[in-house]
Amino acid sequence: MSTVDRVQEEVRWVAADDPVLRPLIEDLARDYDARYEPTRGVPSSAELTRYPPEAFAPAQGGAFLAIVQDGQIVAGGALKRGGTDADGRPLAELKRMWTRGDRRRQGLAGRVLALLEARAAELGYTAMELTTGARQPEAVALYLRHGWIPDFDPTVPQDAAAYLRFTKPVA
Numbered sequence: 001m002s003t004v005d006r007v008q009e010e011v012r013w014v015a016a017d018d019p020v021l022r023p024l025i026e027d028l029a030r031d032y033d034a035r036y037e038p039t040r041g042v043p044s045s046a047e048l049t050r051y052p053p054e055a056f057a058p059a060q061g062g063a064f065l066a067i068v069q070d071g072q073i074v075a076g077g078a079l080k081r082g083g084t085d086a087d088g089r090p091l092a093e094l095k096r097m098w099t100r101g102d103r104r105r106q107g108l109a110g111r112v113l114a115l116l117e118a119r120a121a122e123l124g125y126t127a128m129e130l131t132t133g134a135r136q137p138e139a140v141a142l143y144l145r146h147g148w149i150p151d152f153d154p155t156v157p158q159d160a161a162a163y164l165r166f167t168k169p170v171a
Helices: 019-035 044-049 108-122 137-145
Strands: 009-013 063-069 072-084 090-099 127-132 164-169
Touching (some): 019 044, 019 063, 019 072, 063 108, 090 108
Parallel strands (some): 090 127
Antiparallel strands (some): 072 090, 127 164
């Protein structure tokens, strides 16, 4: 690789309303609406406005990650305080996982996942949870590859499921 081909990359921990995240949110909205029908007239992309930016703030047990290459966001994801485990301890909930379309299949999602898992440990969480949709088989495959435990049988077609839940202990 020549010096001309080198990509300038940085990992940024940002506020959920940071303008660098705009392409992530806009692309997720398009993707959700293309994959899923509206529920009672509400588009699937409404999920992206379900939580205020403060829910992802470090002071609330959250974090938002952006991987930026040559000044443009190419991947990202977030944590927020989720539910509780059987002992009443809070879980970190993984949200907003995204990789730009032209940068997929390059390991970026796995890197985002690993960085968010490490941040969850730094924030004191002992376990994490997430949900994804049945029409996102690439997401299901990613989570299974990275040791997430499905709360469903992954060998059974999931077409009728609204959400697929995963959990993972924090190392």
